[in-house]
Amino acid sequence: MHEFTIAQGIVDFLRETYSAKGYRITSFKIALGELSMFDKNIIIDLVRELIKGTELEGAKFTVSIEEAAVKCESCNQIHTFKELTKSLSNDEKEMIHFIPELIPSFARCPTCGSRDLKILTGRGVMVTDIAVQKA
């Protein structure tokens, strides 16, 4: 699990993009794509720890899971994370955790068996609703 890399990246990005330019971030939201299988609580703990003593200390943030929707381009069915991954091994799931686009390497459409799968939602990590004030 590379939660630390992600959490550190979020904090570094916010500091260099906003704090270094004289903005104070008051709140932000983190959405974790279901396919990336990050541990929400670990991300919360890491971000909380990493912003301590920085310009971001005191900013409010929330972490939520964005549900995955994957469309089969062959039969047009849209599938959930559970439907696609229920028969996968932990090792296979770990590869999808690293690179969500690899899902068709390991999973097939539960309806027609095709591997022509397109991720519609829930692939990676997004930071949204960044509220800033001029420091």
Add this chain to the structure above:
Amino acid sequence: MQFRKHKEEITDYRDYLIRKRLSKISFIVFVGSGKGGVGKSLVAATTGLLLSTFGFKAGLLDLDMHGPSSSMILNVNELPLEEKEGLSPPLVNNLKVISIGLFVKEAPLPLSGEAKREALKELLAITDFGHLDYLIVDLPPGTGDESLAAINLITNNRGVILVSTPSLLSLQVVRRAAIFFKDMKVEIIGLIENMVVGERFGETYKLAEELGVPFLGYIPYDKRVAYISEKLDPAELVKTEFAGALRKALSKAKILG
């Protein structure tokens, strides 16, 4: 990963992480061809091995999303290690090797254009090469999504070595690739003519002259590596006739001293 500023402007967080990682790499060498089957992956893998053998800090990134073969050439099977700063690539004779092939092994790779771009971005964002003198990037044949994505993500300190064979067909495709890289403002380090049998040279040097770029040399067809070096130890690979000729070409390109 994306950032939305004030609910309107979206910035992809991975771009930031990629820039940070690439800033630790002194120079990036794309190895391309335009055409498949010219020995490009072998040139890329052996270039990486030669660099690490001569004491450079080097990495190899296999961007061929449909037929990743660099890791196979180098007999790499281990997954990258998860460390605090990201995924640490497995080592072959001190060469850091990363390939999508390490993640999927023998599973199919049915990636659409957009998925290839996303996968490349993710791979670059999570892989921690650390400080490198050279990163060798094995491009897929052609000038499609992977090449476009790589050129758009890797924007500084970069150049391309183009690999051709004596065949006229190969030369025509390499010409098209060379025009593409020139138009994309990627420095052409030089052209190599691979798979030369005896004295049957092609006209790659003429194409280099026409394009105004260096011709780096001929590489002979080497039976020892032609049947792909699945079983050829990397330490042996750098001692082959193929590697000797490639070494001269890299010296001419001032990549190897």
